[in-house]
Amino acid sequence: MKARSRRGLAILAGLSALGIASALVLNAFRSNLVFFFSPSQVVAKEAPLERGFRIGGLVEEGSIRRSGQDLTVHFVVTDLARAVPVVYTGLLPDLFREGKGVVAQGRLGADGVFRADQVLAKHDENYMPPEAARALEQARQGKLGAPEP
16 A cells, blocks of 8 residues: 555544544533523423423422422422423522522423422522523513523
8 A cells, every 4th residue: 555545544534533523522512501491481382392401580489399208399480470380309409499599400391390400599699690680681571582502
């Protein structure tokens, strides 16, 4: 085999390996990408049923119900325009309270109940995740927008 042929074969093998590695990285990135939706967007059926996403807003007053047998908690997340029921099993953050900001990550069931894998609460009196604050403001103005990554 000529030196030129070996060099061409090595370049082709290198480009093939680079292409395969790029495809694997992009696939991993796509599967870990999580979008944020407001309760208004979820009720308007803009949220995916087959993929996980985040929902954020305020914990509705009087909506927290705890199971007596395990760590399951039922509550409602609202953006003051629409509300979505949430079910979570696990330990909640210390700052989780009614009327306070919350972001939950999980999947929406066919029954319209959001099953959370993770629940995050704001960490002080002045902070709310930017996506949740933007969704609350849009809901107050009566606007439904597209999800922002």
